[in-house]
Amino acid sequence: MKTSIRLMLITALFPVLIWAQTHVVYQPTAENIFNPERGFYTMYTAQSESGQLSLTAINNIKNKKQSLMLRFYYFKKFLNSDLSQKQLDIIQNDFNTMRQGGIKCILRFAYSDNIGVADAPLSVVLRHLDQLKSLLQANADVIYVMQAGFIGAWGEWHSSTNGLDSDANKKIILTKILEVLPKTRMVQVRTPLYKQRIFSRTSPLTLSESFTETDIARVGYHNDCFISSYDDYGTYQDTLAEKNYLNQECFYVPIGAETCDQCTCSDCANAMIEMARLHLSYVHSDYYAPVISKWNANGCLPEITNRLGYRYENLEGIFSDSVKRGNALHFELKLRNTGYAVLYNKRKAVVVLRNITDTTKAYFAALPVDPRYWQSNDTTTLSFAIEVPHAIPTGNYNLYLSLPDTAAALKNNPLFAVRFANTNTWNSIMGYNNLLVIVNVNDTNGGETVSDPLSFSNGLTSIEKSENDVPNSFLIVENFPNPFNNETTIYYQISNDTHVKIKIFDSLGRELETLVDKEVTSGKHQTTFRAGKYASGIYLCVLYSENGYAISKLVYLK
CATH class of the missing domain: 2.60.40.770 (Immunoglobulin-like)
Structure with a gap:
């Protein structure tokens, strides 16, 4: 120093x-440092009305320096009925235990634990999601991400005994999940093709769409046969094109994985290339055990452990x-x-x-x-x-x-x-x-x-304070248009006469220019940001007054 x-x-x-x-x-x-919302995870499965989490289980996870668990609930007992209060209480108690123990969960619900085992009719799935809504809303703090689940074997969106795996029913169920889950949390589907079909779009998310809490910006992926074959046992239909899609898409939505078989594609060198290419956030630490053991034996496990997610x-x-x-x-x-x-x-x-x-x-x-x-x-x-x-x-x-x-x-x-x-x-x-x-x-x-x-x-x-939290003394209204090309109008409202300054920062926090620096009377006002000399990207508009400040996000596309 x-x-x-x-x-x-x-x-x-x-x-x-x-x-x-x-x-x-x-x-x-x-x-290997403990950090939230990333890394290897341990799976804990619970059958209907049983398997409540304990602090001992949570501590066992933390002792492995893991901050995530996959909490997997099977609702076999409720194929044709509402979830019982006992079942709902178990889920709430589990969330309480996670919060107390200091970890978060990847969350999945399903009915079938094998191909040929029954899942529930669509009406029952939707009713169960309505019942789960209050739990999901109240406990979003310990939910890292929710896997779409519910449909077919293991909730992996295939082999449904009730026709839930049709494109139409997948869309209905995903839309319902996005409705009941708080907008601050994302959902993961099993393959990129599922999302592309539901949203009728094959292009990846753009910078301007990122983290906007719209439905399409809240859907990521979980690959449950990661690097297990060329197409990961049917995860991909057009492997190269869909991996290129994920490479761009997963800058803004999370993708996690579980391995399911050995092949040369799971050797250390290729595994790390694929993890970097797809921006992998988490991997199951116990399955498929021979793959994890191979990484350990060949010396790449420490680097993978450190680089999963952010670091x-x-x-x-x-x-x-x-x-x-x-x-x-x-x-x-x-x-x-x-x-x-x-x-x-x-x-x-x-x-x-x-x-x-x-x-x-x-x-x-x-x-x-x-x-x-x-x-x-x-x-x-x-x-x-x-x-x-x-x-x-x-x-x-x-x-x-x-x-x-x-x-x-x-x-x-x-x-x-x-x-x-x-x-x-x-x-x-x-x-x-x-x-x-x-x-x-x-x-x-x-x-x-x-x-x-x-x-x-x-x-x-x-x-x-979040970006959209605003003190009572003033309000920044979202700029229009947003996203914008070349220029956009920023609307703001002041409840009392005061000196106001409005500044523009880039996404790295560097101050670019001052739009307003004057005494302003109470009421509604507007100003214009002309961005022609800047690169496309995310910009922050910060309004200062004697009472504090507020921030709004601007998306500029040339």
Whole structure:
């Protein structure tokens, strides 16, 4: 770690400011680290009205450094009747146990556990989904993703005894699942062809459609015969074309896998190529056992373990190490995703300033970035000025980066926070990534004098706030058109007279331009963003006033 002194000329209105900055170079780790919503999983199957989860089972999963389980429920007892209250209670208790134990689930329901074994009529499936709706809505926090299930043998959408595997019935059931599952969660179907037929479309999702919570943007894939033959035992009809489709599609929707047989295509070299190509997030750790054993014997299992899903590591950072209250902390951090995939459920990136001597004093600044766009093998630079308000006591502070869960019940649980793959940086008590810099907050010197910085606050409201959450004092209406070409109009409403600034940032958090900087009267207003000089992509519109800020996502397509 080294410290450098830099000069900054603000404008003719300000003198030259000198402040100390610390340059930190981070060291990566090859450790298998526990992280939510990714990696190898263990499957736990429950038959009707039995098999309730225990904390012992959850702890056994965590002892393998796994954060996921496939929770598989068979409803054989209810082929022609409603789910019993006992069955619903078991499911709720299981969710409670997951939450208490610190893991999430891949969720599947089915009736048939083999070819030729009966599933349920369509009317019963739809009724069961209605019964499950309240459970799914109340427990989305511990659901990573839901597999479509219900239809045919093992819920894999074939061999139905009730005709559920017709294209028409598949569409009805998938539409119903998307209706009862919260829009913040995605569904996985067994093959790419199933989704293509249901949505009458063979082209992959585009950037502008990504993470929009529309039905088509919420459907991913689970391959239950991954790298088991050229076409993965019928998973693909046109193998090359459909894998190329998944390569683009799965930037934005999750795909997971289970192996089911051995072949040369499951050898280490090809397995890792396919995982990277398809952006694999998870794999069953126990099946097919000979394939997993082969990876272990041939030495690729540790790399696969580390790279399934996302794996973020900090590379280097430049930070103010002395900040005068009222000035802004310079925050510049370069990070990389070395995993095969990304985060698919929404998270915030939050900078934390925590007093060293009184650790109860902690202050938070949510960055206007979306970690779901930190793609595999990409390097991202976060660069912001963050005001240190006068209300923050003087003293020395540690600086952290936190990616907490957004759910109220999980946001303070470190087991659900994202750990970066660096040495000596993880605070396992708080769930923070230490940026290895001490910031002195004082009344004398240091920091930047800039207009409209972000700001630290002494509560967690900044962490909890989503892009569409808006303070009572103002409202940003979605820009129109969106997506847009060349220019778009941004509508916003102010409930009281105040000074307003509206700025545009790119998806990496770099400030591009200021659209509004003036006193605004209460009422409705609009401004125009002309993007012709920028590349196609996701942009963030941030509105600042004395009461806080709000963020809206803009999608620009040339």
